[in-house]
Amino acid sequence: MFFLLREVAGWLLVVASLFLIRECMLFLESRQVIEAGVLSMAAIGIFRGGIHLIRAATAARICLKSQRVSELD
Amino acid sequence: MNSESPNLQLFKQPASVIMYGLTTTVLAVIMWTILPQEETPIPFVLLPLFVGFLLFLRVWTIALLVLLFLVVLILNEPSRYDQQMQPDAILFAAGMLVFVISACRFYVSSAPLVNVKQTPLKSTRFFSWEHWKPSRVPHSIQPRHAQHFTLAEVWTGLLRACFTLAITMVLLWLVPLDLRSVQNVRLTPSGLRAIVLGISLFFIVMLTSGILSLFAWKRLSPSEARVYLKSTLTDFLHTDLRMYIKQKLKQRRARLKGQ
Numbered sequence: 001m002f003f004l005l006r007e008v009a010g011w012l013l014v015v016a017s018l019f020l021i022r023e024c025m026l027f028l029e030s031r032q033v034i035e036a037g038v039l040s041m042a043a044i045g046i047f048r049g050g051i052h053l054i055r056a057a058t059a060a061r062i063c064l065k066s067q068r069v070s071e072l073d
Numbered sequence: 074m075n076s077e078s079p080n081l082q083l084f085k086q087p088a089s090v091i092m093y094g095l096t097t098t099v100l101a102v103i104m105w106t107i108l109p110q111e112e113t114p115i116p117f118v119l120l121p122l123f124v125g126f127l128l129f130l131r132v133w134t135i136a137l138l139v140l141l142f143l144v145v146l147i148l149n150e151p152s153r154y155d156q157q158m159q160p161d162a163i164l165f166a167a168g169m170l171v172f173v174i175s176a177c178r179f180y181v182s183s184a185p186l187v188n189v190k191q192t193p194l195k196s197t198r199f200f201s202w203e204h205w206k207p208s209r210v211p212h213s214i215q216p217r218h219a220q221h222f223t224l225a226e227v228w229t230g231l232l233r234a235c236f237t238l239a240i241t242m243v244l245l246w247l248v249p250l251d252l253r254s255v256q257n258v259r260l261t262p263s264g265l266r267a268i269v270l271g272i273s274l275f276f277i278v279m280l281t282s283g284i285l286s287l288f289a290w291k292r293l294s295p296s297e298a299r300v301y302l303k304s305t306l307t308d309f310l311h312t313d314l315r316m317y318i319k320q321k322l323k324q325r326r327a328r329l330k331g332q
Contacts, residue, residue, distance in 0.1 A: 014283075018280075021276050021280075024272070024276075025269075025272075025273070028265070028268070028269045028272065031265055033265070033268060036268075036272070040272060040276075043276075044279065047279065047280075047283060051283050051286075051287065052305075054287055054290075055287070055290055055301070055305075056301075056302065056305050056306070058287070058290050058291055058293070058298075059290075059293060059298035059299075059301045059302045059305075060298075060302055062291075062293055062294075062295055062298040063295060063298050063299050063302060065295075066295030066298075
């Protein structure tokens with residue numbers, strides 16, 4: 001359950017980073033380069049954080065699955 | 074029998090708790106009354122006062138102060154945005170935040186502490202807060218007994234704050250501080266096109282590689298996943314555990330070499 005929450009949080013962070021990227025492109029359309037630069041840095045950080053959470057959750061799920069299989073054997 | 078360290082016992086005394094509570098209240102009132110005044114910039118004189126209080130405050134009170142500080146800043150942001158920002162206010166805020174964050178980093182990462190040899194001077198109440206110091210060469214893992222910042226942590230925080238202040242002052246000197254100037258910055262169409270294409274390409278590559286690596290990630294073997302989990306979960310918060318594992322690995326390698 002804990003790792004499931006972690007994965008959901010990771011996907012939410014990825015979605016949030018996509019939203020920030022969209023905002024960043026809107027800034028660029030209106031030629032506001034500085035604002036776009038700041039937002040792009042934030043988007044990259046949030047995206048990497050989200051991916052990290054998903055990876056940890058996936059690895060934990062694989063570990064739990066292998067543990068259950070070994071217990072059944 | 075009480076097995077806690079003398080420092081912890083000292084900080085649990087009722088008189089100390091009352092003193093910390095009073096100083097916290099005074100600081101909160103000062104911030105609450107001075108910051109909302111639009112005409113008054115944050116006085117620089119408060120910086121040594123804050124630093125002096127921080128030396129004697131416990132961690133949770135500092136966290137509370139930082140939260141209050143942020144809440145006041147956020148509440149006043151709409152009224153302050155239209156005005157020209159004061160350089161000394163920016164310097165003050167930057168220095169304070171860097172100092173507190175860099176000092177808190179030690180606490181969060183729970184660096185192992187070594188017991189400094191007691192001297193008659195250090196056994197007094199005033200100097201007792203430097204009883205524990207972070208160890209640079211960990212021969213053994215010790216739990217952190219002190220619930221407050223040590224001398225080394227405070228000095229590191231101050232050093233980083235001074236460094237940041239110096240850089241901020243140079244930047245403020247180079248760039249005129251006017252919020253409207255940010256909105257007036259415009260590039261030529263060709264320069265803008267290059268930037269837009271570059272950023273678009275970067276985002277596309279980042280998203281594609283990130284999503285694709287996630288699908289590949291699900292094919293990890295259980296042993297690989299275990300290694301990744303161990304290294305990840307002991308990476309950021311548990312530095313003491315990480316050091317312990319590294320030390321064990323080093324010993325095992327040395328043993329294997331000897332065989």
